[in-house]
Amino acid sequence: xxxxxxxxxxxxxxxxxxxxYVPILILVVYSFNASKLVTVWGGLSARWYVELMHDQAIIxxxxxxxxxxxxxxxxxxxxxxxxxxVLDRYLKFHGRALFSGMxxxxxxMPEVITGLSLLLLFVAIGFDRGFWAVVIAHTTxxxxxxxxxxxxxxxxLDRSLEEAALDLGCPPVKTFFLITLPLILPGVVAGWxxxxxxxxxxxxxxxxxxxxxxxxxxxxxxxxxxxxxTPEINAISTILISVIAVGVIVASVLSHRSQVxxxxxxxxVFLGG
Amino acid sequence: MAERGTQGIRPFLAKWALxxxxxxxxxxxxxxxxxxxxxxxxxxxxIAMPPYTPVINGIGDFWxxxxxxxxxxxxxxxxDPLYYSAYLSSLRIALISTVLLLIVGYPIAYGMARxxxxxxxxxxxxVILPFWTSFLIRVYAWIGILKPEGLITIALQGLGILxxxxxxxxYNTETAVFIGIVYSYLPFMVLPLYAALEKLDATLLEAAADLGCPPTKSFWVITFPLSLxxxxxxxxxxxxxxxxxxxIPDLLGGSETLMIGKTLWAEFFNNRDWPVSSAVAVVxxxxxxxPIVIFQNQQKKA
Numbered sequence: 093x094x095x096x097x098x099x100x101x102x103x104x105x106x107x108x109x110x111x112x113y114v115p116i117l118i119l120v121v122y123s124f125n126a127s128k129l130v131t132v133w134g135g136l137s138a139r140w141y142v143e144l145m146h147d148q149a150i151i152x153x154x155x156x157x158x159x160x161x162x163x164x165x166x167x168x169x170x171x172x173x174x175x176x177x178v179l180d181r182y183l184k185f186h187g188r189a190l191f192s193g194m195x196x197x198x199x200x201m202p203e204v205i206t207g208l209s210l211l212l213l214f215v216a217i218g219f220d221r222g223f224w225a226v227v228i229a230h231t232t233x234x235x236x237x238x239x240x241x242x243x244x245x246x247x248x249l250d251r252s253l254e255e256a257a258l259d260l261g262c263p264p265v266k267t268f269f270l271i272t273l274p275l276i277l278p279g280v281v282a283g284w285x286x287x288x289x290x291x292x293x294x295x296x297x298x299x300x301x302x303x304x305x306x307x308x309x310x311x312x313x314x315x316x317x318x319x320x321x322t323p324e325i326n327a328i329s330t331i332l333i334s335v336i337a338v339g340v341i342v343a344s345v346l347s348h349r350s351q352v353x354x355x356x357x358x359x360x361v362f363l364g365g
Numbered sequence: 366m367a368e369r370g371t372q373g374i375r376p377f378l379a380k381w382a383l384x385x386x387x388x389x390x391x392x393x394x395x396x397x398x399x400x401x402x403x404x405x406x407x408x409x410x411x412i413a414m415p416p417y418t419p420v421i422n423g424i425g426d427f428w429x430x431x432x433x434x435x436x437x438x439x440x441x442x443x444x445d446p447l448y449y450s451a452y453l454s455s456l457r458i459a460l461i462s463t464v465l466l467l468i469v470g471y472p473i474a475y476g477m478a479r480x481x482x483x484x485x486x487x488x489x490x491x492v493i494l495p496f497w498t499s500f501l502i503r504v505y506a507w508i509g510i511l512k513p514e515g516l517i518t519i520a521l522q523g524l525g526i527l528x529x530x531x532x533x534x535x536y537n538t539e540t541a542v543f544i545g546i547v548y549s550y551l552p553f554m555v556l557p558l559y560a561a562l563e564k565l566d567a568t569l570l571e572a573a574a575d576l577g578c579p580p581t582k583s584f585w586v587i588t589f590p591l592s593l594x595x596x597x598x599x600x601x602x603x604x605x606x607x608x609x610x611x612x613i614p615d616l617l618g619g620s621e622t623l624m625i626g627k628t629l630w631a632e633f634f635n636n637r638d639w640p641v642s643s644a645v646a647v648v649x650x651x652x653x654x655x656p657i658v659i660f661q662n663q664q665k666k667a
Binding site: 098100101102104105108109111112113115116118119122135171174176178180185187190191192193195196197198199201202203204205206209210212213214216228229231232239264265275286289292293295296299302310313314321325326329332333336337340341344348 | 500661
């Protein structure tokens with residue numbers, strides 16, 4: 093590695109990460125601004141956080157969002173893990189091409205199309221728009237992300253453990269819960285978290301499928317942003333960013349640790365013969 | 366491979382359920398809606414709730430109503446230049462943004478792949494982290510920066526580049542949309558590029574250097590061609606959703622920026638014209654079918 097390229101690498105990393113993080117940092121800093129004007133610094137203050145605590149509409153929206161997120165992420169994790177198993181294990185069955193198409197397409201499908209088409213389905217079958225419609229919509233969107241994450245874990249899985257269990261007469265379903273699931277658990281957990289944050293994040297699909305009493309936080313924030321930039325939005329954004337950042341960092345540390353432990357255990361088994 | 370489905374009826378049922386449950390869910394909530402959207406795009410607009418006259422009501426009704434199909438909504442799309450230019454403008458913005466993303470993302474991915482091994486996981490984490498935080502919030506963060514009285518203006522005034530009364534006008538222009546898109550989609554571009562570059566065998570570059578190949582040339586002859594799968598994956602992963610993007614042009618582009626996602630949204634929420642917005646979505650889908658199929662084949666190979 094010569095000097096000029098490594099200089100280039102460091103510079104591009106510094107600029108790249110500055111570009112990614114400075115806007116978020118500014119947003120967080122200005123949430124502690126005492127001034128009502130977002131761009132004028134009026135001293136350090138937590139008044140916008142206090143005002144948030146008294147804004148019932150925002151608290152309601154946050155509660156709806158969390159419930160939608162937990163429910164849809166859990167459904168999506170079950171469905172997405174099943175889809176990943178199917179794609180990883182059953183290489184030939186009728187309609188596999190259609191199935192893998194339906195699993196991968198929502199990853200890139202523009203949200204306006206997914207949102208509108210689901211709404212039209214709900215209207216066609218007479219299903220009320222609202223909380224459960226948003227849960228179903230988010231489950232459908234996020235199960236694909238879960239499937240991709242779990243599948244990448246399944247690919248690296250050592251199948252000999254499963255085969256040993258099956259050879260010793262363990263039924264396949266039991267084998268899955270005793271052997272396979274614990275091994276792919278980090279992927280499943282990561283998939284759940286990804287599904288949860290995607291649900292937390294979604295504005296477009298939720299807007300199409302929401303109904304009275306089911307205003308999610310992004311819908312609420314969007315309507316506030318339309319009316320203008322306020323420090324209160326910065327405050328709620330900062331809370332959301334911190335919650336997610338802490339969650340992601342904790343999860344990655346945990347999964348890193350379990351990976352290290354697993355490698356150590358494998359090495360011990362190998363050395364012990 | 367290791368399907369031991371010969372041990373009785375229970376494993377067979379389990380296997381069957383494993384395929385059937387996610388399959389049926391996707392059929393019902395992903396595929397069926399597209400058939401419905403197609404159907405409604407062929408319906409007539411009505412001032413009612415839901416605001417369209419259904420074309421098909423059950424199988425029995427099907428033949429009777431067959432002649433009732435109307436292509437009016439599609440004809441309407443061709444008559445009003447608004448839609449035509451919104452599609453073109455979306456494709457143009459998506460194309461330019463994807464190229465910009467590649468230019469911005471490639472050096473970052475390259476730097477990450479060449480970083481010390483112990484640092485790489487942390488760097489990947491650092492790229493993913495902003496992606497986990499809300500899209501809406503990340504776009505919102507740019508409003509405060511780009512506004513005429515925003516932080517860029519203040520910074521430039523502070524540096525003496527702009528006079529006290531002067532302001533910078535990026536907000537509510539296409540430039541702001543490009544900035545917002547590049548910012549929001551950067552992880553989608555960097556991660557596939559990084560995955561391709563990280564796998565690259567460094568000995569190839571060493572061999573080239575030993576044989577007297579200058580670094581710039583070995584980049585274009587070795588590194589770039591070998592990273593091509595990542596380039597293709599990243600470009601499709603960005604291009605397709607950007608064409609239908611709504612939040613970024615709506616919040617940063619103002620009335621000046623025309624994009625089809627915005628048009629669809631306005632058609633649906635402001636004009637309450639469901640059949641026309643369905644037709645807009647169907648045409649958008651038809652435009653995107655080719656890139657989506659290419660993307661899926663790429664995914665299957667990977």
